[in-house]
Amino acid sequence: MADSNAFQPGDRVNRTGRALGSRQLAALLPDPTGMRPAYRHLAQAISALILDGRIALHVRLPAERELATALHTSRATVTAVYDLLRESGYAHSRQGSGTWTALPEGRTPSGITRLLGPQDTAIDLARAAPGLPEQTLVDALAQVAPRLAEHAHTPGYHPYGLPELRAAIAERFTRRGLATVPEQILLTSGAQHALTLVMGLLCRPGDRIMVENPSYPNALEAMRRAHLRTVSVPVTDTGWDIEIVESTLRQAVPQLAYLIPDFHNPTGCLMPDDERVRILRAAQRSGTWLVIDETLADLALDVPAPLPFAAHATPGGTGQVITIGSMSKTHWGGLRIGWLRAPSRLVTELAGQRIATDMGGSVLDQLLALALLARAGELLPPRLEHLREQRAALAAALAEHIPQWTWQLPTGGLSLWVDLGEPIASALAEHALDYGVRIEGGAYFATDPGIFEQRLRIPYTTPPDTLREAVRRMATALADGLPPSSASRRPHWVA
Incomplete structure (x- = not known):
């Protein structure tokens, strides 16, 4: 007892x-x-x-x-x-x-099991996360080893981040069209960490946050854990309804608005410039902080890389725009390097917020990030070409094996947002595990329960042959018949 x-x-x-x-x-x-x-x-x-x-x-x-x-x-x-x-x-x-x-003894929360990744041989289509070529990592480690040794005699705590990396990221923003100084940059342990810091400083439980529907599941989970009230605005295959966004900002007056305007996760949509200007103006009128997630901005496959969202603001009008980014989608999630750009005073307050739980990121990871960013002009083009090849292979396989499914080919990003034509996504995700494919249904990207059951997000971050085999297996699972969806199926990690 x-x-x-x-x-x-x-x-x-x-x-x-x-x-x-x-x-x-x-x-x-x-x-x-x-x-x-x-x-x-x-x-x-x-x-x-x-x-x-x-x-x-x-x-x-x-x-x-x-x-x-x-x-x-x-x-x-x-x-x-x-x-x-x-x-x-x-x-x-x-x-x-x-x-x-409560949690039964011996069971692990899915947030942990998802991060561990697949423990079997299934093809993993639940995570839109590319790997880093081994030789690239080996070369970068050799390059930073002497610089790491130089840091060994220091305490190693950098709550704002390594000065040289802050300067490099500030220069990157400036080069992309948004003048930035290092004092406006805070380095974080990924974009998710940046979002959590911002919500912790600027929000209280019960505050409203405007968010797209669908949206990035891990961001939605962070909002739930912060006890924020989400006010959703739709993103469809054709993009954003800016009139709805404007009216939501005007009527709900949210404390924050979290948006992914660049190759939106999961739909792949790219927000036009004129719509960005309208959102900036509407947010300024409502006093809402805009949190702009640009983690996918560099993954432009068919169009030029977009300008930073805040670059569309009027002079002096970026005071309530916080831009977050990371190395996870362009390089490797294992680096755990992210950043945010904000007014320098807010950066100071966020650094103070950070040290309560995290006194500073890994010096080694930050030096690696510095080395990789310096080689971005060399490393990024072949990565984009591989993504184009993988996207084409996935689209061709779907058209061949499951022609009844439809999608809009995104101009960038990492995945297709596929319409199955009927609400079978959860049942298919469960059944596909028996055929060696791990995938997640659209409901995990929803802000509200019971929607997007007719959708799958299918990343094209694995080799073409793997994608073709995954589609063939899903087609076989469909042809063999789907069981009723079970609420007790095994949870997956969505990235």
Whole structure:
């Protein structure tokens, strides 16, 4: 028997008031009508959502009567659901404090398992993350070794980042058309770290953040964990509806707006210049901070690389634009090098925010990044050519093996946003694992539950032969028939 005086997650969380509403939970769950037994299916769905991070740990679940009403089922069914969750370790209860989500002993949150990557031989199409050629890394390591030795006699802490790398990134912005000085640059452990720092400094729980729908899943998860209220604006195959964006900024007055205007992840859309100007003006009127994710901006395959978003602002009008970027998509995610460009005063405040959890990035990684950026003119063109070849191979394989699927060929970026013509994405993703393909359905890119089930994001970051084999396997999985989608399927990592 557990010690009644031992720490229980609900003890701590109860003081923060974190609770999941009945309608909010019901929206994430399948319709129990016709399920036999319904309580078991619902319990599996909730446990999968907890593992996958869409329901946070240590959150109070709705009262049984309220959830039964929201699900249009009996209270006895919900009681059985909660009993099964407690038995399996996905929930715990204490008298008078309700039922709280938990993680069973021995289970690992999917955020960790996704980062570990595939533990089998499946073709991995869940991650749009290119690798770094081995010889490139070997050469860069040899180049930076003497410089690393020079740093060995120093403390090695650089909360703003290595001065020489800050200067290089500032010069890169200037060369792209946005005059920048090193004091406007903060180096981070990837773009995700930059976004988290910005939200931590500029937002409080409950603040609104405008975000595209669909959007980058890891960014959406960071917003959920910061307890921000997302206000979504649609991105379709034809791009953004700027009138909706403008009206959302005017009416919702969000504290932040997170946008991916360059080869948008996952749709691949590129925002036109005139629309960028309109968003800048609308954000200035509403007082909203724009957080512009430019991690894909260099991956222009059929068009010139776009100007930095903030370059379209009027003189002096970039005061509320924060630009984030990283080495992950252009070079290698293993470097964990990102940055943000912002007003110098804000950079100072963000550096102060950073040292509470991270006193500075790896000096070795920053020196490697400096060496790789210096060779960008040499390294980037062949990478872009490989991406063009891989994109063509993927498109040709899809047209040959699954001609009923449709897509818009993006002018840059790393993936196709494929329309399956019917809401089968989750079922196909589950079934494809049995055929040796790991892929993620469109629902993982949605800000709201229950949409984009007719979509798949298919990256073209693997060799052409691998892509062709992956498509052939998915076509076979489709031809053999799809089982009903299961909420308990294994979670994947989306990058």
